[in-house]
Amino acid sequence: MEINLKKEIIFSERSTSLRKNNSKELLITISHSNLEGIFIINGNSFKTEAIKRNDLLIKPNDYYMIFNRGKEPIEINYSNDALHHQIIYNPYTYETSEKINLKSEQFIEKYDVPKDYIDTLPKWYSFKFTYPKYNLIFVRPEFGLSIQIHKNRNEFWEILDGNPIIINGNKVYYYVENGTKFQNQINTYHSVINPNKEVNKYIIIKERWNGKFDENDIKRIFNPNQYY
Numbered sequence: 001m002e003i004n005l006k007k008e009i010i011f012s013e014r015s016t017s018l019r020k021n022n023s024k025e026l027l028i029t030i031s032h033s034n035l036e037g038i039f040i041i042n043g044n045s046f047k048t049e050a051i052k053r054n055d056l057l058i059k060p061n062d063y064y065m066i067f068n069r070g071k072e073p074i075e076i077n078y079s080n081d082a083l084h085h086q087i088i089y090n091p092y093t094y095e096t097s098e099k100i101n102l103k104s105e106q107f108i109e110k111y112d113v114p115k116d117y118i119d120t121l122p123k124w125y126s127f128k129f130t131y132p133k134y135n136l137i138f139v140r141p142e143f144g145l146s147i148q149i150h151k152n153r154n155e156f157w158e159i160l161d162g163n164p165i166i167i168n169g170n171k172v173y174y175y176v177e178n179g180t181k182f183q184n185q186i187n188t189y190h191s192v193i194n195p196n197k198e199v200n201k202y203i204i205i206k207e208r209w210n211g212k213f214d215e216n217d218i219k220r221i222f223n224p225n226q227y228y
Contacts, residue, residue, distance in 0.1 A: 003083065004081040004083050005078065005081060005082045005083035006077060006078050006080075006081055006082070007075060007076065007077050007078070008075070008076045009073050009074070009075055009076075010066060010068045010073065010074050010076060011068065011073045012068055012069075012070060012071050012072065012073065013068065013069070013222070013223075014067075014068055014092075014224075015065060015066060015067040015068065015091060015222065015224070016064075016065055016066045016076065017065065017087045017088070017089060017090040017091070018041065018063060018064075018065040018087070018088045018089040018090075018165075018193070019063065019064055019065070019082060019085040019086060019087055019088065020061065020062070020063050020085060020086040020088055021058045021059070021060060021061055021062050021063070021064060021085055022060070022061070022080075022084070022085060023060045023061065024060060024080050025057065025058065025059060025060055025079075026057075026058040026064070026078060026079055026080050026082070027056065027057055027058075027078075027079035028056040028057075028058065028064070028066070028076060028077070028078060028079075029056065029076075029077045029079075030056070030066070030074055030075070030076055030077075031074050031075035031076075031077075035051040035052075036051075036070070037068065037069040037070030037071075038051050038066065038067065038068065038069065038070070038074070039051075039066075039067035039069055039221075039222070040055055040056065040064070040065070040066055040067070041063060041064060041065040041167075041172055042055055042056075042057075042058060042062065042063075042064055043058075043059065043062040043063060043064075043172075044171055044172050044173070044174075045170065045171065045172065046167050046169075046170050046171060046172050046189065047170065048170070048189065063088060063172070063174065065089075067147075067222055069221065069222075088165070088193075088195050089142070089144060089165070089193050089195050090142070091144060091224030091225075092224060093142050094125075094142070094143070095224075095226075099124040100124055101122040101123060101124050102122050102123065102124065102126070102127040102138075102140070103122065103127075104120055104122070104127070104129070106127070107127060107129075107138055107202075111138075111202075111204065113129060113136060114129075114131070114136075116131065117129040117130055117131050117136075118130055118131060118132060123225070124225070125139070125140050125143040125145075125225050126138060126139045126140060126143065126145060133208065134206055134207060134208045135206070135207040135208075136204070136205075136206060136207075137192075137203075137204070137205045137206075137207055138202045138203070138204055139162075139164070139192055139194045139202060139203040139205070140194060140202060141194050141196040141197060141198060141199060141200075141201050141202065142194065142195075142196070142197065143193075143194055143225065144165075144191060144192065144193035144194065144224065144225075145191050145192050145193075145225075146191065146218075146220040146221075146222060146223035146224075146225065147167060147189055147190070147191040147220070147221050147222040147223075148189070148190065148191065148218050148219060148220045148221065148223075149186075149187050149188060149189055149190070149218075149219050149221070150184070150186060150187070150211075150217050150218060150219075151186065151187060151217055151219065152186070152211050152217045153186065153209045153210065153211030153217060154183060154184065154185050154186055154209060154210050154211055155183070155184040155190070155207055155208070155209050156181065156182070156183050156184075156207070156208040156209065157181065157182045157183075157184065157192075157205050157206070157207055158179070158180070158181050158205065158206040158207075158208075159176050159177070159178055159179065159180045159181075159182075159203075159204075159205060160178060160204040160205060160206055161178055161202070161203070161204040162194060162196060162201060162202055162203035162204055163175045163176060163177065163178075163195075163196070163203075164176055164192045164193060164194055164195070164203040164205075165192070165193040165194075165195055166182060166190075166191070166192055166193075167189060167190055167191040167192075167193075168182045168183075168184060168188075168190055169184075169185070169188045169189065169190070170189075175195070186211065189221065191222075192205060
């Protein structure tokens with residue numbers, strides 16, 4: 001039996017994988033005539049509103065990903081077989097695995113983490129050390145943080161290691177070099193994806209902020225790690 005991928009069903013609050021198109025133009029069609037509730041990565045663009053049919057045309061060798069923010073499943077159809085398109089990031093690779101929080105000892109000596117931190121935030125896909133004026137964030141290989149906004153603070157990211165994929169506002173940046181800086185303004189979408197496959201190839205980000213810092217000041221619009 002021939003195996004291909006020309007159709008996917010994406011349930012509410014879930015997404016496709018982030019893929020890289022091959023050398024042929026790809027047209028995506030979605031079962032809903034109304035595209036409200038659909039977010040899309042198309043190349044360097046992250047579109048969250050006023051999605052048009054033209055936004056679903058993927059150029060050769062561009063990246064693409066569809067998010068279903070609606071309440072009902074959607075059917076996605078591809079004009080070409082997407083089975084062999086390179087998967088850059090699958091949010092659900094470890095969905096059924098045991099979720100054991102990371103520990104500070106895994107990072108302190110190996111990454112020469114300053115020991116004057118005042119708090120930590122362990123999760124099963126990331127670890128954060130908090131200092132008086134900044135955070136140090138580690139993201140596991142093959143994981144992404146939730147796509148989120150903050151209502152009361154701006155964030156400033158400096159990429160220290162790992163060549164991440166960064167969502168910053170309505171733009172997507174791929175395999176970002178160390179030393180690159182981003183500003184995540186209040187009420188703008190942002191996220192970091194670790195596309196690395198090597199088990200110890202963490203993304204490391206130094207995060208500063210202004211405004212009110214509060215972990216409850218987060219609105220997650222896509223959270224594949226099921227961590228609330």
